[in-house]
Amino acid sequence: MFTSQSSAAARIAKRRLLRSSTARRVARRAVSTQVEPPPAGGHLPGIATSKFLRTTRDAALRTPGITWRDDEHGAPVREIIGGRETRKMNVYQAVRDAMSIALMKDDTAVVFGEDVAFGGVFRCTMGLAEEFGRERVFNTPLSEQGIAGFGIGLAAMGQTAIAEIQFADYIFPAFDQLVNEAAKYRYRSGGQFNVGGLTVRTPTMSVGHGGLYHSQSPEGFFMGAAGLKIVIPRSPIQAKGLLLSSIRDPNPVIFMEPKILYRSAGTYGFMASSEAFPLTCIGNVVEQVPIDDFELPIGRAETLTTGTDLTLLTWGTPVYHCETALSMLANPPPSLAKHVPASLRSAKVELIDLRTILPWDVETVLESVKKTGRLVVVHEACRTAGVGAEIAAEVQKKAFLKLNAPVRRVTAWDVPTGLQYEKFVIPDAIRILDSIVETLAY
């Protein structure tokens, strides 16, 4: 028994090693045949040195809002952090770690979707099928409506269903199941039944070369679907803690993972599967992630920098573009100096990561806007009826007399993300900087 197990483990390890060495080979080839693009933010402090990433054990264990789940769910929470371990992970490893914990601690949990048994196109389910068996981690036919419907059925029968939609762009065939079935299940049964055990994971946002069907951010489409929750993490620690919370939340949750943040190295990524997808990362999105079971709160935003002059609100990938914009505001490079009046360079900007899109943390946002009097919302989805519109409407209602400038939205234009135009469709650091300066000077 011992021998067969260990030889099986060795086989898996060898296969992984082979895969990763193939991946590296191919990645190198991909890089060498392509013209290196300039760094996403020019040669400016950007995500490669993001100070929002928790890269030490101590910082990781002190992540704000962290709740340890050492024992069975519902047991008293142990606050102690001494003796807890962390491991260096990127986003896809953290997502995998969360699912591994869910599968380990919850016998009813299953993971399914297109190609997930092979590891998934972004490696988020790598090795889970080998570890937990094909009965619990399995491939589905290429039918998003089927995946969602299957997950709803499982959840209705009391299982924990962790479904993957391979790209958020492909979630639309499942729209009916999610909006008409998952969102309404509890309500229409008068609270007798629910599908709270359903979590739908899906990679979202742009990557630099995704074109019309691999660049979209559909969170806004689900914002009107009362009964669903929508969560978008920005980093490995956030991904693990928020995913475990989403899986255990008593409501169906759509968990959108910004796909450009999955990988750590700033090179072309590579994935072995039928719908493989190359990634150009925008920096090192790696953190020391606690290896224990922990959760981060749904419905709570996180304030990343405090300030008194302007509130900058975003989620997912643009968190890092905002960080770059703030660094340029304080220290504009020579070419941009003339666009940033000296009087504004000392402005204190409060950067908030919304994290949960529905129900969004109106309390944190309002408290901040009442203090700063100015709000800029940044998202990758198009402008019209985007999440920013909802936030702006609520903020002007509740903080009208505190506002010193109109709420501004930095978003994609209301056009599909054409491959050649992407750099000018998706908001980048310069557009964020411009909106900050315009709003401060209003």
Add this chain to the structure above:
Amino acid sequence: MDTIRVDGNDVLAVLAATREARRRCVEDGRGVLLEAMTYRVSHHSTSDDSFAYRPRQEVEERKRIDNPIGRFRLWLHSQGWWSDAEEEELKTRLKKDVMTAFKRAEGVKRHALKEMFTDVYGGEEPWHLKEQREELGALIKKYGNDWEPWTAELKKFKDNGESLS
């Protein structure tokens, strides 16, 4: 409904089955399901390594013994209509044509940047797209020369991004 399964790697078989299916559709006014069995020998995309989920040997064998182009060529040979010399000449010429086209295309500038906003709708441009197009135009005028990632990118477009507003 009639159904037929055909060797999808046999060009003439596919042609014959399609002809017959068409005849039945037209004459009987009924649909026909034609299932052409084939095999994808390439990877799913340039970023896919399909050997992670299927054996390399399987693909190599398919390429060698069940290549639809190879099979059709052998048939042409057997009819005396095609030769190795002609094959080589054709391959060389086509390769050259493709590389020439590639080279030409790589040197061509992209459409004008303003095309980003066209064909979202037909007819009159809606007000919000007009506003957004002008907003981007103003941003490019302001930062086009001063923001490095844009400066480089703008040069790739026919209009250098100057015709947005």
